[in-house]
Amino acid sequence: MKLLERLATDAFEDEYFNMLFDKINKIYFQDIFREEVEVLNEKELIDILRFCDILSNSTNNKHKNIAYKVVTLLYPFYKEKSYFKTVSTAALSKIGNFPALQLLNYDVSLPIDREIERDVKKSIQHIDDFGNIFLTDSQFSLYHQMRNASVFSFSGPTSMGKSFMMKIVISEQMKKGKKPNIVVIVPTRALIHQFATEIKKDLQHQLDNQNYTVLTNGNLEGVNIEGLHLIMILTPERLLSYLSEDDYPEIDCLFVDEAHKLASDQDKRSVTLYTAIERAIYANRSIQLFFASPNVSNPEVFLKLFNKDAQHVFYSNESPVSQQLFYVDLLIEQVAHYTENGIKEYYPNMVMNQNLDSLDLIEKLSQGQSNLIYCHSRRDAVTKARQFSLLYGEETLTRSQKKRINDAIQIIKKIVHPDYYLIDCLKKGVAYHFGSLPQVLRYNIEQLFKDGVIRYLFCTSTLLEGVNLPAKNVFILKNKNGNRNFKKVDFWNLAGRAGRLKYELSGNIFCIRDEEKDWKKINEILDNKEQIHMNPTVSNNLEKNLTYIVDAIQNKEIKKINKGEQDIVHYLANIISIDTLDLETDYQTPIISNLIKNNHENIIDIAKEKVQNIEVPYHILKTNQHMAVEQQESAYQFIIENEDNFKKTLFPRKIDYQNCLAILNQFYDIYKWDKYEKRLKSKNSLKYFALLMNNWINGTSLNEIINQSIDYAARNKRNISYYDDENRKQYDVFLRKNRIQVNTLINDLIKEIEEILRFTIQKYVNHYYLLLEENYGKEQAGSNWSNYLEYGTRNSVVIILQNMGLSRYVANLLIKEHPTYFTINDGTLINVQKESLLKVLEEGSIEEQEVLMYL
Template identity: 45%
Template sequence: MIFDKLSRDVMIDDYFNQLYERLLKNIASKELVVDSPVTISEKELVHLLRFSDILSNSTLNDCRNMAYRIVAFLSPVYKGNPIFKTYSTAILSRLGNFPAINNLNHNVELPFVREIESVVKKAIQKIPGAENKYFTDSQFDLFEKIKESNFYSFSGPTSMGKSFIIKTFIRDKISKKDAGNFVIIVPTRALINQFSYEIKEDLKELIINNNYKVTTNSIVTIEEENAEKKYIFVLTPERLLSYISSKENPKIHYLFVDEAHKLAAEKDYRSITMYLAIEKSMKKFSDLKIYFASPNVSNPETFLELFQKSATKTFTTIESPVTQNVFFIDLISRIVSYYNEGRKYDFEDVSISKYSSSFELIHNIGQSSSNVIYCNSVENTINKAKEFLKFLPNKLVETPNPSQYELDELILETKKMIHRDYYLADCLAHGVAFHFGSLPQVIRNKVEKLFKEGKIKYLFCTSTLLEGVNLPAKNIFILSNKKHKSNMSKIDFWNLAGRAGRLNYELFGNVFCIREETKDWKNTTVLTGKSTTQLQINATHQIDKNEKNIEQLLQAKQITSSEAEKEVLKYIANIISIDAIDSGNDYKSPIIKKLINDGKLDLLLKAQDNIKDLKIPVDVLNNNQSIMVRQQNNVFEFILENQAFEEIIKLPHEINYNNCVTALELLHEKYNWNVNESKNDIANKNSLRYYGLLVNQWVNGQSLSEMINEALRFYEKNNKKLMFYENNIQVFEVFNKSKRHINKVINNLISDIENVVRYKLEKYFNNYHAILVSILGEKKAGPNWNVFLEYGTRDTVAVYLQNMGFSRHVSALLTKEHRDLLNIKDGKLISINKKKLVNRLVQGTPEYDEISMLI
């Protein structure tokens, strides 16, 4: 194509690159709030815009991106210039970037031919079911390909709008009456609520008119009058596995795997769970239509190949409707570097002498913008937010909206729901907040809402942003290139960096990578080269990489490896063992097919040897593949031998502290936790009394603040010690009721509820109940404590409310304080008096926002 050749010539033209580098230096000076920009003459402006116009006609992604960047970087200075107005509108129209056109709002008349082109493009790329909204070119190309396909894998920049494509696909299918039940699988609980809220908001009328229900849990109660109801599920991999293990649950027709790159996370145990959830879904529903969405992946076909689908059904692009400036600011050597499409520009004459700390940078640059500050752990996130408060002047940070009542309401709610001394309340008073995945849902949702509205200006957060939580900001400051203790991968970096710049609000965003201490940013390779990454699926890659270790595990031998890698390898060895049971049937899992195709028959034979004397039913193993087969079989044999003594094997209906400790001691012994679990939590038998206390409080519906206050009294009464890290050395301090110690206890408790009670213990109680059912039958198996651990209540109405999407906190509020407005029949929620309920609540509170969204 002629324009592709012309565009390539432009990209290597010396004069063009000279002009472009001056433009970059200008934007660097402006965004860093340092030197005055160098003036670009009107002649040079026209030349840059002509170059951009040529590039916009190309079919090549990098050239089209360059065309857009020129317009974006000129806009702050030349937005009112008539020449810029005409050129930019024509260029953006040619690129199909209608959000950017709306943002600039130039309202200029284009030359006749260009105007016709724009009108035709808008007519073609109009979003189905949406008023005056249009696809970008890359979104349109993708949607046209995906909507008629039974399986597809696509990848693009974070800001491309992959979740928007998923929602539009669902809208299109429901509108055409060509739909069944949809599942969107997301990597974390934190993302469940965001995605489900967006679907309810964006597709509200369609959902009501077509008898759909959006649900976030694996339990589906089909009432007689709702037998024809259809579902849109937003589930974690764990919840999807739970869903498909039930024979009564409705059939799934469409499965979307959001953040599919998580399948390639090497040291993430949950990457294997995601693989398993997809594999088991495809096995159960043979005609399942499946779609993979991932950011910045150069080989999206790898997801299709894993599950034996054609690798031709793929789409990948680097074209984005919002662009990013990536700065590396070394406060030690006082150097600024700018990275653009993998190329490094050193701006030695751009002085940053006015900045002596990262906080000066963050405050000065971010005063009039929304700012996300990334830290590599929960502890660092909270500490940095606290330190930033000390740096700020002794006054409230000015926000675009002078009304502070919603911030005040959130401060009051934080003190009431968590504790009066929780650091978040102090931060909020200054327009600052912190955010991490295990923060209580109702608080986290309100923090996100106020940040998006500009009432919170500085948001310190962990890798929850990398999991897909949608918190775009004008500026993202990356204080560490670590994700927890490991170096951030390229895909994680660009998934984070791609959230800089808010579609419909800005043409570009800024990413500031700040090196303030010698231990930070020792490696900057994530900034160089292409932004896309070639992935290898963890479940199969580990078989090639760690074949010997997996072989050892199949023979019940110990291996030398990191704890994280050991957990992943144990999981894979377990899956091989369970899949080997079915290896003689027509169906063979992707892992078994790989072993056969790669000639790794020794592994398969050892797996078959590992399971040859098992007594436990295959169905139980298939539904609980994360627990080692020998552990499960030991429990099965114990229950089988003692089935006549129900008081020994069954869990009691009465849940109190003593019964919780007794139940945990039973599971600790029979599942051999001291060998198979982490020494930091349930492997240590002495810890069971503590976890028994948490389980008892949690399932009996105690509020988080009540649990926190009891924990604080326990620490004070028993002179318990708290562990801190100082210069990477463990330091133990006796609890002294200081604010620092109170917050440490609170965050430890929140983490234990999320990671131990609601994850590890829930998994084991679910497995134990499944084994009881397989031997005694459903009616005689007794209560399933797993359900109580999942919901944090035994109230069936509260469970129903959580299935509607309400948080545990709001569900408890409704059942305890507003039960008279709930129409309950035979323990089931029939309806809610919505009008009276909304009138009773205080507008602007987190509870009001959540209830208004969901009813």
């Protein structure tokens, strides 16, 4: 062991150091919870800074993290002390945390060898394509390993900046002689917009110079890509849709963001993600493949899943932002402070005998900082945001803040409804955020929060999906995502957003318990975040549920596992059955390879029997493995049986309520929705969805759809289920003056558009159109309603503009009010007179912002 390493190890284990470290943790706690703050004497301060300097010279991440933690704990109290300035600058230089150094910005002189070492590091770790950005040591090590790799999997703390590291590698890829077409898979549509915006913002110069265009959908119809290379930000479903088109450009490079989603064992979309990656690999056997995940200590598992070389991996627990974790139990009036030296328990006056609830505590602890408040459901986020805004909302907003908030309110009134609760919250500097909010609203809320105009944001699991909204304080009110308990990786992905790189040295995480049923087995979640091992859903089920999978292949009833597991088992049974078709070629999918390796050829034989008489074309089965073979075959046979009257099988040219209802009724029968689709199980519900579908496809604005729904509910005295202000479930006749009912209707409607129209129904429409195209050819297959459902319009140019990143609202507005600025030839967008268009748009408007960003 080298001398510096031995000294660091001795310091780390030193009893006196650990006493001092416990003391500064306690001082930090006392300050946060407004207790009388102890102080270090001069000797103690000098001594702990000496320990910090020694630890910073280690190559051990644990030692470096402690050194950085010492700096962040001391900073609020001793930042003006000259000795602190010198040692903190030296320590951060040695650690290579240049964002923190830029934040401190101390003008101090270091010993000449330290100055030279820091300057050399800065020179090497500077990234030319991103302005005045210097990588941390950990980031630079990752960059150095990943830049020339063809396959790679990396993981680190949320604050390490996974998305930023992917953008650096994308920038490198764009400079290659043979320009690759690049796809980034993200888990949700909400994340598509964010990542596309970041690419456009951070890499605009490279995009222009290297002839790249950024798209947010796999539909290239009408997009002029001649002479251009592609960067596409897609969900797994959109990637599968892209891969279903034989004549689309080949994908050369695939980035999988939030790769831990491959191990979401209760979510069948983890299997869809696996399928999308497997299909992309099949389409291009030499594809470059990169996985990025948060806090996963075995990132090689994602490479192994696809039979790739598991040596090309990187894992770091070194965080460029320090975090303090507090568990506040309001029921027993105790605070547990989770430190590197164990859990320290306190009974501060702030929570003792105060009869506080979670909202009271948030107000007391927020201290004028940016605050993310995680709620386990959409309804809870809205309810708590409303309550908080009424109790503690801001009353002293500046004139410029009021203007920006008022601009956002006007957008909400136009797009949603004047009675939407988000308006009331915003007036008090509070907001809520969830995935199904319209894109324009999400973007506005995110910008207001990032710019500090609003300081309290109540949000749902959208943040778990990777939406980048860090804050000084993260409050976690439930250890659940919906009805499911957190997995450790989910908790730390969320908690990791405490502390904003480049803005703060540290962040605070507050887990609050104010109900008896919450936060069971808490230490299993909060302790030992360095040891988060993942087992992908596919691998896990092949190991543990193989008997059930065989039963599902044979259409036997499965009872002994929960509904989420049953869905995944049926999905995998379907995939195995379809994958056996590949055995007629020289290709084995990873799942088939696994079965053969483990001597389960009998299962393959059973699966072969299931598909031996299936007539659906192979490539359609393969890109629609989420859909049961029986469903696909039923739809295909319907088309075959009606070939003599083929017009009966086509989507009608005229799109109105009657034709929408006819299609839904037809799909209900041929796709057996009563068996396979819980949300569409009742045939009576199809009348409602036909009405919604007709309005959406024909471009009716969301505001108009909402107003029609309110009018219909009021006129027909429709009963509505909702929760009152006391959180009691009610079922009453709808009254348009009842704002709770109006907001419930609006949020339910928005969710139905996103989850039923644009997801569930759209996937069936897309599948059916592929069958029509296969059977009749593209010229005779008729209209593709799938695109209309996805984009909420029949206007081809509006579709193209949305694919380029614009919101539905802005795309419709531009084509309606400013059509002359767009040159269209045979359904393809040839040119946009961007500069001229900007001159007629209101300065600072959402239309101007989106045109500047995406066109």
